[in-house]
Amino acid sequence: MVVVLLGPPGVGKGTQAVRLADEMGAAHVSTGDLLRAARRDGTDLGRKAQAFMDAGEYVPDDLILDLVRDHLDGIDDGAPVFFDGFPRTTAQADGLDRVLGSLGRRLDVVVVFGAPEETLVRRLSGRRSCPHCGAVYNIYFSPPSAEGVCDRCGGLLVHRTDDEPETVRRRLEVYEEQTAPLVSHYEAHRAELKRVAADRPVDEVYADFSRAVRSAS
Ligand code: ADP
Numbered sequence: 001m002v003v004v005l006l007g008p009p010g011v012g013k014g015t016q017a018v019r020l021a022d023e024m025g026a027a028h029v030s031t032g033d034l035l036r037a038a039r040r041d042g043t044d045l046g047r048k049a050q051a052f053m054d055a056g057e058y059v060p061d062d063l064i065l066d067l068v069r070d071h072l073d074g075i076d077d078g079a080p081v082f083f084d085g086f087p088r089t090t091a092q093a094d095g096l097d098r099v100l101g102s103l104g105r106r107l108d109v110v111v112v113f114g115a116p117e118e119t120l121v122r123r124l125s126g127r128r129s130c131p132h133c134g135a136v137y138n139i140y141f142s143p144p145s146a147e148g149v150c151d152r153c154g155g156l157l158v159h160r161t162d163d164e165p166e167t168v169r170r171r172l173e174v175y176e177e178q179t180a181p182l183v184s185h186y187e188a189h190r191a192e193l194k195r196v197a198a199d200r201p202v203d204e205v206y207a208d209f210s211r212a213v214r215s216a217s
């Protein structure tokens, strides 16, 4: 099973993907997490991606597609895969189709998460992330037990620099310009598309998300 989670920054894709991937034994492929790991490791890709990420702009499609192709090489053929934050452009969507085709797989369902902009801005301003294990918290909605410390691995939590208000504004614009059109792209390609209202408590969103994925043909 191959699932794409589509939606603006801060809508809760990572939160939901991690939980259902754990439950279903799926691989959670977040291009944002992979890029941040590349930056931390000081790889060539990490260096190339840095300026784009800091400015809230997208990393070029060819770098992203190489990254995804390489990463899929290390995942079991039969394992379910949840793509989070990828694809973000129509060129990436076409690239994903090609990569899946070469692996004898296909996209099963696109889940589109939506929430009002003021919700996204508030969530991102309160987001705290663990750079070590990828866990995500929120100082308003889901704080860790001890301030600034990851419950899962004890790592020190960070406020991502691209979650600062200036960059958030740009990221939301870029999403509207380049990624929102993917919904009609997938509709035109007759992909199975499910919409989930994400401006509700995590458990309620999860119930709908889980149902949408499990009922996909
Ligand atoms: P995305 O991956 O779409 O950018 P995240 O999953 O990182 O979004 O969530 C963004 C922030 O919002 C995080 O701080 C997370 O803890 C919080 N969050 C996610 N879902 C909800 C929800 N349903 N209600 C309240 N806060 C949420």
Ligand code: AMP
Binding pocket: 009, 031, 032, 033, 035, 052, 053, 054, 056, 057, 058, 059, 060, 064, 084, 085, 086, 087, 088, 092, 162, 171
């Ligand atoms: P995210 O963790 O998904 O919010 O992504 C953080 C940043 O990484 C984005 O603002 C982009 O700069 C970059 N990025 C992540 N995924 C992609 C992608 N699929 N295409 C282009 N840039 C991406």
